[in-house]
Amino acid sequence: MTTQMSKAETQHMIAKRVALELQGPCTVNLGIGIPTLVAEYMTEDNIYLHTENGLLGVTDVEEADIDPNLVNAGKLPVGEAIGSSFFNSSDSFAMIRGGHVDVAILGALQVDETGVIANWAVPGKNIMGVGGAMDLLVGAKKVFVTMNHTSKDGSSKLLKECTYPITSTRQVDMIFTELAVFNVEDGQLKLVDLMPGATIEEVREKTEAAFIE
Amino acid sequence: MSKIQHDIQQALSYVKSGDTVLVGGFGLIGAPLTLIDGLTEKDVNDLTIVSNNLGESGKGLGILLNQNKIKKGIGSYFTSNRDVGDKYQRGEIELELLPQGTLAESMRAGGAGIGGYYTTTGVGTDLAKGKEEREIDGVKYILEKAIRADVALIRAHKADTLGNLVYYKTARNFNPLMATAAKTVIVEVDEIVEPGELNPEEIVTPFIYVDFIVKAQQILTKEGVVSV
Numbered sequence: 001m002t003t004q005m006s007k008a009e010t011q012h013m014i015a016k017r018v019a020l021e022l023q024g025p026c027t028v029n030l031g032i033g034i035p036t037l038v039a040e041y042m043t044e045d046n047i048y049l050h051t052e053n054g055l056l057g058v059t060d061v062e063e064a065d066i067d068p069n070l071v072n073a074g075k076l077p078v079g080e081a082i083g084s085s086f087f088n089s090s091d092s093f094a095m096i097r098g099g100h101v102d103v104a105i106l107g108a109l110q111v112d113e114t115g116v117i118a119n120w121a122v123p124g125k126n127i128m129g130v131g132g133a134m135d136l137l138v139g140a141k142k143v144f145v146t147m148n149h150t151s152k153d154g155s156s157k158l159l160k161e162c163t164y165p166i167t168s169t170r171q172v173d174m175i176f177t178e179l180a181v182f183n184v185e186d187g188q189l190k191l192v193d194l195m196p197g198a199t200i201e202e203v204r205e206k207t208e209a210a211f212i213e
Numbered sequence: 214m215s216k217i218q219h220d221i222q223q224a225l226s227y228v229k230s231g232d233t234v235l236v237g238g239f240g241l242i243g244a245p246l247t248l249i250d251g252l253t254e255k256d257v258n259d260l261t262i263v264s265n266n267l268g269e270s271g272k273g274l275g276i277l278l279n280q281n282k283i284k285k286g287i288g289s290y291f292t293s294n295r296d297v298g299d300k301y302q303r304g305e306i307e308l309e310l311l312p313q314g315t316l317a318e319s320m321r322a323g324g325a326g327i328g329g330y331y332t333t334t335g336v337g338t339d340l341a342k343g344k345e346e347r348e349i350d351g352v353k354y355i356l357e358k359a360i361r362a363d364v365a366l367i368r369a370h371k372a373d374t375l376g377n378l379v380y381y382k383t384a385r386n387f388n389p390l391m392a393t394a395a396k397t398v399i400v401e402v403d404e405i406v407e408p409g410e411l412n413p414e415e416i417v418t419p420f421i422y423v424d425f426i427v428k429a430q431q432i433l434t435k436e437g438v439v440s441v
Contacts, residue, residue, distance in 0.1 A: 132312070
């Protein structure tokens with residue numbers, strides 16, 4: 001089933017599933033890519049979005065109201081919610097590092113079987129950017145990860161050990177792919193849901209990391 | 214002496230070759246585009262630029278990069294300008310990558326007379342290599358040094374003639390921190406007003422930090438960067 005979906009459809013399917021896990025009142029930081037799409041599917045009231053470039057209370061914006069100086073961390077235009085506030089980068093990361101942000105939703109390149117992720121550098125390529133990923137991992141109360149289950153060559157991205165440089169020694173809390181949803185419990189991955197069209201056989205075949213069924 | 218400078222090059226006379234320069238902005242948003250443009254016309258080189266990004270390809274600090282005026286970049290996300298990677302590959306620029314929160318906090322510390330600080334961010338990663346690790350109350354931290362610079366080039370929305378500043382939406386970002394962490398601070402604004410016109414409760418950067426004020430001549434619009 002997943003092979004018949006377009007990339008965008010798959011991304012939206014994952015984002016929609018992540019949104020089910022968000023219960024207000026809470027403050028959520030959304031990373032670039034699939035995490036940004038999660039905002040479209042949040043149905044709970046009292047979920048406030050934080051963006052690390054200095055805004056608490058992010059909403060979407062109508063085309064006519066776009067302001068080039070009002071953007072999210074992906075530099076996409078956004079709006080300001082009722083009750084929003086602006087602050088400098090140091091205050092923004094104090095919120096993150098200081099444990100005041102409830103949930104961070106991030107993309108990942110790899111995750112290991114204890115829930116440690118790699119999402120900022122690829123061996124053999126220039127290391128050009130880390131952004132706020134390391135701060136979010138050490139500071140957010142919960143970290144949710146969205147990722148493709150396999151690479152283009154079909155190899156698993158859920159590995160026994162990350163082969164790319166890790167982003168933090170902290171274990172994430174939940175992992176969402178186009179095939180499955182895992183909780184990280186006591187340093188082990190636990191399968192909690194299959195995505196639409198996926199089978200347990202397919203998940204077993206495409207997951208190198210050990211996980212509890 | 215008035216802090217207002219009508220001549221951009223006059224304002225930039227404080228930037229010397231070999232200087233460390235803080236440059237505000239998150240990409241082009243909140244970047245002092247007029248002052249950066251002025252630097253591209255100035256005969257200066259071997260600069261160490263501290264900024265979240267080095268602009269975009271051929272825009273903002275990206276122009277300065279392509280003129281080979283930058284010896285070293287200190288930032289968190291150079292990915293936004295592909296030219297940085299190409300130059301790095303050719304050995305034409307040094308780069309120091311810091312987590313974004315560490316970049317911000319290092320300037321906050323620098324401006325507040327703090328020499329360094331321990332942070333959880335980066336512990337156990339490649340970016341912790343060579344940095345002192347220390348356990349405090351059972352939690353591991355690494356030592357990060359404060360950042361201070363010769364000059365800061367920043368962007369605000371309004372200044373009064375004393376140098377009090379207010380910012381605009383997400384164009385604030387690193388600017389208020391940089392205002393505190395350099396020997397000479399030059400701000401570029403949309404509007405200059407008389408003292409008393411800004412509400413004291415709304416002033417984000419008090420005038421004590423600001424040395425010179427220039428009026429923005431290059432601004433970011435929906436259509437990109439335009440001259441006004």
